[in-house]
Each structure stands twice: as C-alpha cells, then as structure tokens.
Amino acid sequence: MWRSESSFPLGSSHSAEGDENTRRTEDAMKQRLSERDDQTMSRRTFLGGSLAFAGTMGMAALGGCQPVGARAQRDAAELGGTNGSGASEGGSPLSFFEPPRGTVAFEADQVPENSIAKTEEVDLVVCGAGLAGVVLSLAASERGLKTVLLEKTAGMNVRGSGIGSLSCSVVKEAGIVFDERAYLDDALKAALYRCDAEIWRTWVERNGEAVDWLIEATKDAITPYLNLPDSGAAVDTFGGVNTYNDTIEAKEGMVAWAQAALDKAIENGTSVRYSTPAVQLVREQDRGVTGVVAKSMEDGSYLRLTASKGVALCTGGYENNLEMLRENMRPEDLNVVAWRLPNTENTGDGQLMGEAIGGVLEPRPHIMMRDPGGSAAAHSSMTFLSCRWPRVNKLGKRFVNECISHNDLANAFMRQPGGRDWIILAGPTLKEAMEGTTYKDHTPGARKQTAEQIIEQAKDVIVQADTLEELAQATGIDPENLQETCRRITELHANGEDVDFGTDPGMLMSFESGPYYAAEEGASNLVTVSGLVVTSDSEVVDGDGRAIPGLYALGNCSGGMFNDSYPHELSAISHSRCVVFSYLLARHLAEA
Numbered sequence: 001m002w003r004s005e006s007s008f009p010l011g012s013s014h015s016a017e018g019d020e021n022t023r024r025t026e027d028a029m030k031q032r033l034s035e036r037d038d039q040t041m042s043r044r045t046f047l048g049g050s051l052a053f054a055g056t057m058g059m060a061a062l063g064g065c066q067p068v069g070a071r072a073q074r075d076a077a078e079l080g081g082t083n084g085s086g087a088s089e090g091g092s093p094l095s096f097f098e099p100p101r102g103t104v105a106f107e108a109d110q111v112p113e114n115s116i117a118k119t120e121e122v123d124l125v126v127c128g129a130g131l132a133g134v135v136l137s138l139a140a141s142e143r144g145l146k147t148v149l150l151e152k153t154a155g156m157n158v159r160g161s162g163i164g165s166l167s168c169s170v171v172k173e174a175g176i177v178f179d180e181r182a183y184l185d186d187a188l189k190a191a192l193y194r195c196d197a198e199i200w201r202t203w204v205e206r207n208g209e210a211v212d213w214l215i216e217a218t219k220d221a222i223t224p225y226l227n228l229p230d231s232g233a234a235v236d237t238f239g240g241v242n243t244y245n246d247t248i249e250a251k252e253g254m255v256a257w258a259q260a261a262l263d264k265a266i267e268n269g270t271s272v273r274y275s276t277p278a279v280q281l282v283r284e285q286d287r288g289v290t291g292v293v294a295k296s297m298e299d300g301s302y303l304r305l306t307a308s309k310g311v312a313l314c315t316g317g318y319e320n321n322l323e324m325l326r327e328n329m330r331p332e333d334l335n336v337v338a339w340r341l342p343n344t345e346n347t348g349d350g351q352l353m354g355e356a357i358g359g360v361l362e363p364r365p366h367i368m369m370r371d372p373g374g375s376a377a378a379h380s381s382m383t384f385l386s387c388r389w390p391r392v393n394k395l396g397k398r399f400v401n402e403c404i405s406h407n408d409l410a411n412a413f414m415r416q417p418g419g420r421d422w423i424i425l426a427g428p429t430l431k432e433a434m435e436g437t438t439y440k441d442h443t444p445g446a447r448k449q450t451a452e453q454i455i456e457q458a459k460d461v462i463v464q465a466d467t468l469e470e471l472a473q474a475t476g477i478d479p480e481n482l483q484e485t486c487r488r489i490t491e492l493h494a495n496g497e498d499v500d501f502g503t504d505p506g507m508l509m510s511f512e513s514g515p516y517y518a519a520e521e522g523a524s525n526l527v528t529v530s531g532l533v534v535t536s537d538s539e540v541v542d543g544d545g546r547a548i549p550g551l552y553a554l555g556n557c558s559g560g561m562f563n564d565s566y567p568h569e570l571s572a573i574s575h576s577r578c579v580v581f582s583y584l585l586a587r588h589l590a591e592a
C-alpha cells in the first residue's frame with residue numbers, strides 16, 4: 001500500500017555522493033523558484049555578474065523591493081505548502097518551503113502468506129543504509145552475526161563532515177581533555193531535561209571507545225583528524241553556551257568514511273539489498289519481533305527475513321513525509337527558505353513500522369536539525385551566510401550575539417519580523433571585509449574554503465552599495481535604524497568589546513566607509529531527529545516503557561536525546577549517536 005505519490009522516482013536521485021545529492025535537490029528547488037525570484041532580485045545590485053546591473057542602471061532607480069515576509073508567504077502559497085493558518089506565530093508569518101516528498105513503504109495491512117516469494121533466516125536485519133545502518137552492519141558482521149542490510153533506495157545515503165567524540169584517540173593525541181561532566185550537563189540543559197539522561201550518559205562514557213573502533217576498522221581507507229578552529233580552542237563560549245569543537249573528520253570526507261565501513265561490512269559477509277525497503281515487522285505474540293517483510297522495487301515481490309537476534313530500524317527521519325512533518329513539528333520550525341536534504345525517501349517508515357506493533361513516538365513537538373545560512377533568494381544554503389558577521393532585522397536593528405551556536409542563531413532570527421535577517425559588512429572589497437574578521441573560528445565549513453570560493457558561491461545574493469542609504473533602499477531595511485546600528489557596531493569595534501550582545505569582537509568592523517554589503521538570510525532545515533522511544537541499549541519500548549523483544553531503533557529513527565532544538569554546539573552529535581549506539585548494540589547482540 002503506497003501512501004502518497006512520489007514526486008521523485010524511488011532511487012532515481014541517489015548516489016553514494018551525499019554532496020552531489022544535496023546539490024541536485026537544491027538545484028531542483030532553485031529551478032522551481034528561479035523565474036519568480038529573478039523578478040524580485042533584479043531590482044537589486046548583486047555582486048554576481050548575472051544579476052549585477054549597477055553599471056547600466058543607477059542606484060537611484062532601485063527601490064520597491066518586496067518585503068521579505070510577503071515573499072515568504074507568496075512562495076508558500078505558490079508551492080501549495082502553507083500550513084493553512086495564514087496567521088503568525090511569534091511575529092513570523094508562517095510559510096512552508098516544502099521538502100521533496102517520498103513514497104511511504106510501510107504497509108499497514110498484513111502481507112498475505114501466499115504473496116511472500118521467499119523466506120530467509122539470518123541473525124540480524126538492519127533496515128536502512130544511512131550512517132547508523134552501515135555502522136551497525138559493520139559492527140555486527142565483524143562479530144560474526146549473519147547480517148542483511150535492507151535499503152530502500154539504490155545506494156548508501158551518507159553526507160556531512162564528521163563525527164563528534166570527546167575522548168577518542170585523535171582527541172587525546174591533540175592533547176585535549178574535554179570536561180565530560182560539563183558536556184553532560186550542557187546536553188541535558190540543551191534538551192531542557194526532556195530527554196533520557198541514561199542515553200546521554202552512555203554516549204558520554206562510550207563515545208571514545210566506539211569512535212576508536214570505527215577508526216581502527218576503516219584505517220586502510222581514511223585519515224582522521226580533529227577539525228579545530230584557527231584559534232585552537234577546544235571549547236568556545238558565547239552567550240553562555242559552550243560549543244564543543246570535538247568533530248573528528250576524515251581527510252577523505254564523510255562519504256568515503258562511511259563507504260569504507262560499508263565495504264568492510266560486505267567483506268565480513270553482510271548481504272546488502274538495495275531498492276528493497278522494509279515494509280512491515282513480523283511480531284509473534286510471546287516472542288516479540290522475529291523478522292521483517294521487505295519488498296523488491298524491481299519486481300514487486302515480497303521477501304520475509306526471520307532474524308534470530310532482532311531487527312534494527314535505521315530508516316532515518318521523516319523529512320520526506322509532509323503529513324508527518326505537519327503532524328509532529330512545531331509550525332514555526334517549518335518556516336524555512338531551504339532544505340539541505342539529500343534524501344528523498346526518508347518517509348518515517350521505521351517510525352510507522354514500530355508504532356504499528358506497539359512502539360511509541362516521543363512527545364511532540366518533534367525536533368528538526370536546522371541551520372542558519374539559508375539564502376532566501378536562492379533557496380539553498382551558503383557558507384557566506386553561515387558566517388557570524390553582524391546581522392540586522394528588517395527594522396535595521398541588531399538582535400543577537402551572532403557567535404552563538406547554529407541552532408540558537410537560527411531560532412533568534414526566525415523570531416524576527418518575516419523570520420529572516422540581513423548580514424551586513426563594510427570594506428574596500430568584500431574579501432578584505434571578510435578577512436579583517438575571525439570568521440573561520442566560528443564556521444567550521446568556512447575553514448575549508450578560500451574567501452574567493454565563499455564569495456563565488458554567494459555572489460548572486462550579496463547586495464552591494466556605496467552608501468548605507470543605498471544599501472537600505474536596495475534591501476528594504478529601515479534606513480535610519482540601519483545608520484544607527486552601523487554607527488554603534490563601529491563604536492563597539494573601536495572599543496574591542498561587544499557590550500551590547502557579547503559577540504566575538506573579532507567579528508565586528510568599522511562601517512565608517514563603504515562599499516557596503518548585505519545578504520538576506522533565512523533558515524534551512526536538514527533532517528528530523530526525533531523518533532521511537534528507546535532505551536540506552538537501543539531497544540524500542542511500548543507505551544508502558546517495556547522493551548519490545550527483538551526490536552531496536554538507532555539514529556534519526558530513534559528518540560530520547562533532543563528537545564526544543566537540535567544542539568549544534570555539541571558538534572556532530574547526530575553522526576556520533578549513530579556510531580556509538582550501533583557499536584554498542586552489535587556487542588550486546590553478539591554477547592546475548
């Protein structure tokens with residue numbers, strides 16, 4: 001039973017290259033909106049050649065820029081994606097830039113016995129070849145478990161940059177000792193204590209051992225390093241929030257790291273079945289979950305896998321399931337300008353399969369991993385927009401310590417009028433303006449690129465003007481407040497301290513002379529990180545908190561760690577929970 005029409009054919013846009021997937025999805029979104037946005041954007045002066053027209057048209061001719069909130073609502077209406085209220089929440093007009101929709105594979109009606117073409121007996125069935133599923137398959141097969149890895153799409157789906165670890169060998173070799181007690185307290189506070197402290201404690205105690213195991217298992221293919229800021233600080237504290245710079249990256253990239261793990265899992269005997277989604281769990285009255293039914297997308301046949309050790313749901317979040325997003329998310333959290341979303345088939349199948357046999361989803365609202373740095377004009381994420389230069393809202397007022405963590409910054413500007421803000425800089429050239437600041441300390445992605453590369457990516461959305469009046473006119477920012485805010489930032493810069501908001505003074509600059517630059521920023525969503533309620537052993541529990549024998553959930557299909565917003569200050573914790581709990585589960589199952 002397919003529950004919704006797929007706008008992207010199953011498996012068609014997947015490859016092993018996560019970044020490539022992201023690019024394609026963003027390209028498709030840009031395509032849908034480019035004509036309309038060109039009309040709005042062509043009234044401004046942009047750095048990029050394609051949209052720049054300062055030479056042919058005077059700045060005086062500028063003006064009449066559409067208010068950003070109006071455009072957000074227009075986009076939502078044209079995409080048919082408003083949440084229906086049309087009202088505002090916390091001052092932000094609610095709009096909904098939709099993610100690509102997938103096809104739900106979960107089947108609620110029991111697949112009849114005579115439809116099952118084949119039954120296989122294995123130890124462990126892993127559903128989903130994202131990072132959690134790949135690492136679990138490696139860890140289980142390494143310990144001798146006969147493992148089948150089912151994947152809905154045509155390939156593995158991994159992305160991003162690194163894996164958080166407080167105490168693996170790479171951290172120790174760098175001479176860094178993180179305060180684990182402080183980290184645990186910060187994690188619990190970030191979740192407002194609406195989380196499972198035992199899961200967090202387990203992560204804190206076991207992350208070093210788990211990440212070291214992964215490094216050892218993939219050592220022939222990857223070179224790990226700790227991605228520290230130029231300042232060398234292991235922990236940055238802004239606005240009272242500690243950001244832990246504990247991301248372990250592979251020089252070869254995250255996709256290569258996961259591919260190395262998958263190759264090893266296959267070498268160990270894991271059988272990988274692509275284009276074969278799990279569609280329902282097999283539950284026996286007294287024994288719990290004893291297997292799973294999967295469906296071949298090639299010929300439509302059903303396969304039953306009985307699993308002596310259990311079934312692990314590693315099917316990710318439900319980013320591609322609009323109904324589930326609407327049902328479980330805080331509406332404000334969907335008010336974004338872009339989705340950084342390579343997956344097109346994360347439709348919450350694992351959550352639905354788990355619920356169907358008595359598992360429970362954690363309480364609403366569910367949590368979205370979200371970034372600042374989305375371009376309202378281009379509907380994609382840009383490194384330039386993620387950098388922590390001064391920001392103003394459309395009233396021309398500063399409103400936040402820009403150096404706080406990713407999610408907090410996005411939360412802050414989403415509560416501004418229209419849910420967006422403008423980044424402002426000044427300097428003889430944009431490159432000089434950027435390089436006069438400590439921007440690389442605050443945006444890990446910026447460390448890997450030159451200023452020229454960062455500008456090149458964003459040139460079509462950066463507005464340039466010779467005077468602040470012209471900048472205000474071109475952007476629609478309140479001109480008087482903008483003048484006053486820039487005067488104040490210049491003063492704070494000269495004094496070497498941001499007594500107003502507490503940002504890194506190295507990110508401030510003088511606005512005494514131009515040219516001036518601005519770019520409009522909105523939020524971009526990545527993945528959902530709330531799921532089935534599990535124990536610290538990854539067992540799925542029922543409504544009474546009792547573990548359902550034989551059923552496990554990991555990664556974004558599982559819950560218990562996040563609340564309110566995803567804590568980017570606990571760097572790369574999402575990948576790390578995939579690695580740590582997969583490693584622990586495999587050991588537990590092998591010993592059981």
Ligand SMILES: Cc1cc2nc3c(=O)[nH]c(=O)nc-3n(C[C@H](O)[C@H](O)[C@H](O)COP(=O)(O)OP(=O)(O)OC[C@H]3O[C@@H](n4cnc5c(N)ncnc54)[C@H](O)[C@@H]3O)c2cc1C
Nearest residue numbers: 128130131132152160161162277278316349555556572575
């Ligand atoms: C652009 C981007 C960058 C990121 N960077 C980082 C980073 O640097 N560090 C970090 O910690 N986090 C990062 N994240 C978040 C992180 O990638 C995810 O939260 C994490 O990888 C989730 O892993 P997962 O295995 O739980 O799910 P996923 O990676 O989503 O994998 C789930 C898999 O299950 C498959 N599947 C779905 N349904 C079925 C079914 N019925 N049967 C079989 N298979 C199914 C899917 O096709 C998919 O392959 C990033 C996210 C994005 C979008």
